[in-house]
Amino acid sequence: MRKRFGAVQAVDGVDLELYPGEIHALVGENGAGKSTLAAIAYGAVRADEGTVEADGVVGLVHQHFKLIDRLRVWENVLLNREPKRGWTIDVPAARERVRALSSAYGLAVDPDALVETLPVGIKQRVELLRELDREPSVLLLDEPTAALAPSEIASFFSTIADLAKRGTAVLVVTHKLGEVIAYSQRVTVMRAGRVVATHLTNETNADQIAREMVGGEVPALAARAAMAGSLLLEARGLSARSGTSAITDASFEVRAGEIVGIAGIEGNGQSALADALAGVVPFAGDVVFDGAHLHADDPPAARLQRGIRVIPQDRRGEALVLDWNVRDNVALGRQRTLALGKFGDAAREVIERFDVRPPDADAVVAQLSGGNQQKIVVGRALTSAPKLIVAYQPTRGIDIGAAALVQSRLIEARNGGAGVLLISFELDEIFACADRVLVIANGKFVGTFDRASIDRGRIGALMAGHA
Ligand SMILES: Nc1ncnc2c1ncn2[C@@H]1O[C@H](COP(=O)(O)OP(=O)(O)O)[C@@H](O)[C@H]1O
Numbered sequence: 001m002r003k004r005f006g007a008v009q010a011v012d013g014v015d016l017e018l019y020p021g022e023i024h025a026l027v028g029e030n031g032a033g034k035s036t037l038a039a040i041a042y043g044a045v046r047a048d049e050g051t052v053e054a055d056g057v058v059g060l061v062h063q064h065f066k067l068i069d070r071l072r073v074w075e076n077v078l079l080n081r082e083p084k085r086g087w088t089i090d091v092p093a094a095r096e097r098v099r100a101l102s103s104a105y106g107l108a109v110d111p112d113a114l115v116e117t118l119p120v121g122i123k124q125r126v127e128l129l130r131e132l133d134r135e136p137s138v139l140l141l142d143e144p145t146a147a148l149a150p151s152e153i154a155s156f157f158s159t160i161a162d163l164a165k166r167g168t169a170v171l172v173v174t175h176k177l178g179e180v181i182a183y184s185q186r187v188t189v190m191r192a193g194r195v196v197a198t199h200l201t202n203e204t205n206a207d208q209i210a211r212e213m214v215g216g217e218v219p220a221l222a223a224r225a226a227m228a229g230s231l232l233l234e235a236r237g238l239s240a241r242s243g244t245s246a247i248t249d250a251s252f253e254v255r256a257g258e259i260v261g262i263a264g265i266e267g268n269g270q271s272a273l274a275d276a277l278a279g280v281v282p283f284a285g286d287v288v289f290d291g292a293h294l295h296a297d298d299p300p301a302a303r304l305q306r307g308i309r310v311i312p313q314d315r316r317g318e319a320l321v322l323d324w325n326v327r328d329n330v331a332l333g334r335q336r337t338l339a340l341g342k343f344g345d346a347a348r349e350v351i352e353r354f355d356v357r358p359p360d361a362d363a364v365v366a367q368l369s370g371g372n373q374q375k376i377v378v379g380r381a382l383t384s385a386p387k388l389i390v391a392y393q394p395t396r397g398i399d400i401g402a403a404a405l406v407q408s409r410l411i412e413a414r415n416g417g418a419g420v421l422l423i424s425f426e427l428d429e430i431f432a433c434a435d436r437v438l439v440i441a442n443g444k445f446v447g448t449f450d451r452a453s454i455d456r457g458r459i460g461a462l463m464a465g466h467a
């Protein structure tokens with residue numbers, strides 16, 4: 001199969017076979033093409049080339065839930081397949097069908113619950129039940145455990161293992177190598193749209209898979225900084241929790257004029273780290289920033305005042321007010337310190353330096369592309385005299401041109417004396433920008449590398465939780 005989106009060859013000549021009775025794991029870094037491949041196999045995305053053959057129905061549980069919040073569980077599960085009595089839906093029969101399905105697979109749900117009231121773990125079950133009602137012989141699961149708590153993951157996989165035992169062919173997309181080793185029988189590794197390896201799981205190990213996932217060479221760094229400067233941020237024994245993300249007893253430092261890359265697989269404590277520094281969640285431990293303590297209860301506004309800038313992971317949810325214009329979004333966070341008459345100047349600076357298109361301060365942010373929205377988020381952080389920049393996945397989901405611009409502006413900010421903490425799930429991004437790399441796994445820092453000592457395979461293995 002092959003599929004191109006604009007300049008991106010998302011899937012580049014992939015062959016994949018799934019067998020009845022088998023859990024097949026599909027792994028790869030963010031952007032490797034896993035979701036696109038699954039969507040092609042399901043029939044939701046049309047491949048440019050290639051064919052898909054399946055013996056029976058193919059089901060797909062999406063990476064991002066596709067449930068209708070305002071409907072009940074049974075309505076979601078049976079949408080467009082509701083049992084009818086005459087012209088109307090046979091509600092008692094529908095409820096019963098969902099109840100029977102849920103008990104057959106050990107996926108407890110209340111058929112009458114409104115989906116919007118359910119926690120993510122239960123929503124996941126509803127998604128799964130909806131596909132199971134179609135009696136798929138092939139079931140594709142795109143990062144099914146991403147939103148689950150660790151305690152829910154084992155029970156989820158026992159359901160999936162049951163399904164496989166009944167003869168279903170299962171594909172599980174994941175980047176959690178522990179899950180691959182524990183639950184799959186076969187594993188395929190993708191990188192940059194291609195399959196780099198397929199193994200029987202019991203003939204490989206997490207180290208080998210991690211090395212295959214990250215592959216490639218370490219790129220040379222453009223425009224090296226002369227020298228890292230004075231100590232800017234020093235954290236000792238930092239612990240924090242944000243949702244299901246946790247970081248424990250982390251000690252690290254960031255110097256002025258240095259980009260410190262945090263390399264890790266998604267879900268290993270990165271959110272807790274970023275949120276603790278941003279002031280969104282409390283932390284324990286000792287943090288000194290720019291010569292003075294940072295207190296766990298210092299609000300985000302006080303941190304902004306001191307020169308900490310955060311580029312959050314979720315630009316639409318955490319960084320922008322989508323129905324405001326560019327000008328007001330650029331001023332956001334500086335509304336108390338920036339004279340009203342200067343809002344336009346600040347916006348123009350971001351628009352010019354970050355090549356925002358259209359170059360219009362009055363444009364409503366919701367109408368810009370993701371790449372241009374991100375330029376505003378990054379531009380706002382970098383044009384307001386930042387001392388420390390916490391950049392969380394700063395190029396996530398944006399096109400290559402916008403990503404290159406964001407990275408080169410981060411490097412410029414570092415050359416100008418700012419310290420940067422770059423949290424990224426993409427090793428290529430870390431290697432392209434960072435002066436020093438800290439590896440995070442299971443909420444702990446497990447390795448440090450400077451540019452001279454970077455070892456891609458070793459970093460991959462540490463990321464996978466192998467010391
Ligand atoms: N609908 C789309 N439009 C444009 N680019 C896309 C689209 N879907 C995916 N891509 C791009 O294709 C590549 C592969 O994406 P994806 O299949 O989602 O990867 P993965 O699931 O492995 O993270 C990425 O560079 C992504 O940005």
Ligand SMILES: [Mg+2]
Nearest residue numbers: 034035036063
């Ligand atoms: Mg994906």
